[in-house]
Amino acid sequence: MWVDLAQPTDAELGLLVDPFAFHPLSVDDARSAVQFPKIEQYPGYLYVILHDLEMASPHQLATRDVDFFVGHSYLVTVHDGSSVALSQIRTACGRYDRMMADGPVALFHRIVDAIVDHYRPVMDHLETRIDKMEEEAYDGSDSLVRRVIRLRRELSSTRRIMVPQRDVLARLARREFPGISDELSFRFRDVYDHVVRVTEETLLFQDRVTGILEVHLAAVSNRLNQVMKVLTVMSTIFLPLTVLTGMWGMNVPLPHLPGGPDAQFWWVLGIMLSLSAGMLVVFRRLRWI
Numbered sequence: 001m002w003v004d005l006a007q008p009t010d011a012e013l014g015l016l017v018d019p020f021a022f023h024p025l026s027v028d029d030a031r032s033a034v035q036f037p038k039i040e041q042y043p044g045y046l047y048v049i050l051h052d053l054e055m056a057s058p059h060q061l062a063t064r065d066v067d068f069f070v071g072h073s074y075l076v077t078v079h080d081g082s083s084v085a086l087s088q089i090r091t092a093c094g095r096y097d098r099m100m101a102d103g104p105v106a107l108f109h110r111i112v113d114a115i116v117d118h119y120r121p122v123m124d125h126l127e128t129r130i131d132k133m134e135e136e137a138y139d140g141s142d143s144l145v146r147r148v149i150r151l152r153r154e155l156s157s158t159r160r161i162m163v164p165q166r167d168v169l170a171r172l173a174r175r176e177f178p179g180i181s182d183e184l185s186f187r188f189r190d191v192y193d194h195v196v197r198v199t200e201e202t203l204l205f206q207d208r209v210t211g212i213l214e215v216h217l218a219a220v221s222n223r224l225n226q227v228m229k230v231l232t233v234m235s236t237i238f239l240p241l242t243v244l245t246g247m248w249g250m251n252v253p254l255p256h257l258p259g260g261p262d263a264q265f266w267w268v269l270g271i272m273l274s275l276s277a278g279m280l281v282v283f284r285r286l287r288w289i
Contacts (some may be wrong), residue, residue, distance in 0.1 A: 001074040002100065002107060004090060006081035013078075020076065022069060030067040030078045037165035039172070046177055047069040048108075048168065051161045052083045052115050053122045059129070059147070061122065061154040063161050066115070068108055070179065075104035077111070082173070085114035105179055106190050109187050110170070112127055121224045126155070126264045127201075130208050131140075137215040152209045155202055162199040169195050233289055237279050 005012050016027045028046040029035050040047045048068040056062035066083060069076035078084060089111050093099045099107060130257060136144050140212040172180060173189035180188070248268050283289045 002104070003074065003076045004086065005078045008078060008238050016069070016076070016078075018261070020069065020071075020074075027067070030069075033080075034064050035067075037161065037168050039168045041124045041177055044206075045069050046179060050112060050115060050165055050168065052079075052085060053119050053158065053159065053161075054082070054084065055122060055125055061126070061158065063157065066111075068111075070104055070108050072179065073104065081280065081283070082113070084110060085118050089114055105181070105184055109184055109191070113187070113191050116194045116198075119194070121277070123198060124199055126151075126205055130205060130212070134215075135213050138213045138219050145213070146214070148209055148213050152213075155206045155209060159199070159202050159206065162195065162202055166192070166199050229288065234285055236283075239275050240275050240279075244268060244272055244275075 001014070005015070008098045013027070013031060016022045016030060017024075022045065026040065026042060029047070029049065035049045037051055038049050046068075048070065049065050050068070051063045051065050054062055056063070056269060060095060064080055066086065067078040069078075077086065087098075089107075093107075099110065133151070143187060169188060169192040173178075173185055173192045175182065175185040245268075248264070257264060259267065280289070
């Protein structure tokens with residue numbers, strides 16, 4: 001028997017107390033909207049919390065927990081109704097009677113396997129986002145930092161979910177609980193391997209995102225250095241020109257250059273242009289510009 005409670009009301013959650021008579025602590029956890037993955041053995045049943053991953057939007061990752069009560073002759077699931085994996089298994093059970101005939105533990109494995117299989121499209125989507133950000137890192141876009149920080153926050157949340165979820169599946173694969181047969185422990189071991197790979201990819205993605213942020217900051221710093229170099233060269237060139245114009249602009253007698261009064265302007269202008277050209281040549285040879 002499989003009882004699937006999607007977006008349950010308080011009255012429906014009352015089924016967990018009567019007739020199932022689940023422990024109050026597990027019922028309170030099932031009522032809670034957010035719980036970290038865990039597994040607990042209670043008298044007569046196994047209580048498991050696992051998380052489903054999905055893209056709530058093209059740029060937002062969402063995790064939702066699914067509660068499992070696995071007994072000898074029943075399986076009770078509690079979730080918010082948005083799990084694609086549970087919907088697929090529920091549809092498959094309506095088509096194939098053997099899925100229900102294999103028992104609640106086997107059905108529990110099928111649901112967990114379907115949940116983990118849906119991690120792959122999410123991870124591929126995250127990798128595509130990271131690849132695009134790596135291409136944009138050298139441009140120094142102001143919006144990139146905001147997107148990188150949001151993605152790093154999502155990856156951190158995913159890591160906090162995947163690490164305990166990996167431990168839960170490891171315990172199922174090691175057959176620590178009497179209701180798990182040898183055959184099902186082998187199947188859970190395969191699911192565990194998938195979760196381990198997803199966890200490692202999450203850690204790798206975190207490192208890549210950190211590298212993107214470092215490259216972006218380095219590109220912005222390099223661009224700022226180039227601007228400062230140009231401004232410094234311009235200031236250095238105009239410094240002697242300012243001195244010359246200040247000296248010849250004073251109301252005191254100054255030595256006259258060859259020629260009449262009309263030639264003084266052209267002499268000063270020629271000296272200023274020569275100084276500017278000479279300084280540009282020197283800067284060019286020193287590879288400052």
